[in-house]
Amino acid sequence: GQSLEQPSEVTAVEGAIVQINCTYQTSGFYGLSWYQQHDGGAPTFLSYNALDGLEETGRFSSFLSRSDSYGYLLLQELQMKDSASYFCAVEDDRDDKIIFGKGTRLHILP
Amino acid sequence: NAGVTQTPKFQVLKTGQSMTLQCAQDMNHNSMYWYRQDPGMGLRLIYYSASEGTTDKGEVPNGYNVSRLNKREFSLRLESAAPSQTSVYFCASSKTDPGSNIQYFGAGTRLSVL
Numbered sequence: 001g002q003s004l005e006q007p008s009e010v011t012a013v014e015g016a017i018v019q020i021n022c023t024y025q026t027s028g029f030y031g032l033s034w035y036q037q038h039d040g041g042a043p044t045f046l047s048y049n050a051l052d053g054l055e056e057t058g059r060f061s062s063f064l065s066r067s068d069s070y071g072y073l074l075l076q077e078l079q080m081k082d083s084a085s086y087f088c089a090v091e092d093d094r095d096d097k098i099i100f101g102k103g104t105r106l107h108i109l110p
Numbered sequence: 111n112a113g114v115t116q117t118p119k120f121q122v123l124k125t126g127q128s129m130t131l132q133c134a135q136d137m138n139h140n141s142m143y144w145y146r147q148d149p150g151m152g153l154r155l156i157y158y159s160a161s162e163g164t165t166d167k168g169e170v171p172n173g174y175n176v177s178r179l180n181k182r183e184f185s186l187r188l189e190s191a192a193p194s195q196t197s198v199y200f201c202a203s204s205k206t207d208p209g210s211n212i213q214y215f216g217a218g219t220r221l222s223v224l
Contacts, residue, residue: 008150033212042200042215043153050210087152091211095160097143097168098211102152 002026004101006088011107012078020073020104022088030091032064032071033098038084046073046086075106083108112136116201116216123191123223131186131219133201140206142184143168143213144176146197153200159184160206191223 004024012018022032031050035043049055049064049071061074075082085103092099114135123129135142143158145168155168159178173195175187184203188195198220202213 030211035213042217043213044215045212048210048212095166097155097158098213099155100145100153102150 002090002092002099004088004090004099006086006101006104008102009105009107011109013109014078014080016078017074017076018078018106020075020086020088020106022071022073022101024069024071024088024090024101026090026092026099028092028094029066030093032062033089033091034060034062034073035087035089035100036084037087037103043087078108080108080110082106114201114203114214114216116199116219118219119217120220121222123188123221125192125223127191128187128189129191130188131199131201131221132183133185133216134183135201135203135214136182137203137214138181139203139214140181141204141211142178143202143204144174144184144186145200145202146170146195147200147218148197156186156199191221193223195221196223197221 006022033048034046037043047062054063059076064071087103088101089098117132144156145153157176159165162181177185201216204213
């Protein structure tokens, strides 16, 4: 079977750093991506990792370890507007689809 | 630059009624997708189309049909709506570019079946 595991909720303080983990078990793998979704909104793409290591985009970074089937999203200098749900997703190399995790709800305290 | 456009934004149906959700993209993408999102369940793939003229089942296809009318448009049809189909439906598109499947989503259709 195919599955992605990520925590359902994470709470952090404004200005702090938070890490959202994702482990996956899939039959095929091209890469791991992350999406952000605000309440009532549509998911929007944040980052993509095809190779092991860290990718940085402003305050957001994403990490992948293919040998461990593990990745994480790191958010720095948290702002209240970062309160949202974050989804990891695996691109399957057997066909043209991606598989989403169930999402992590990030709560930010002032 | 509209991106992915879904209509309608909201819909209420009675059990047994039928309807079609419309989706169009203007990014010249080959691949299009329909997802449903329920609380705590993430995004579940209903159907997808890797190119014009082809469609494939996703994780939860039962009760739905799709049509890839042309490269731009991909519609989702509920032939006989059931309360279990109450959900938020998202259409998405992407390039057919292995190793970088970045999906662009429409704003969603909020469907209630009574």
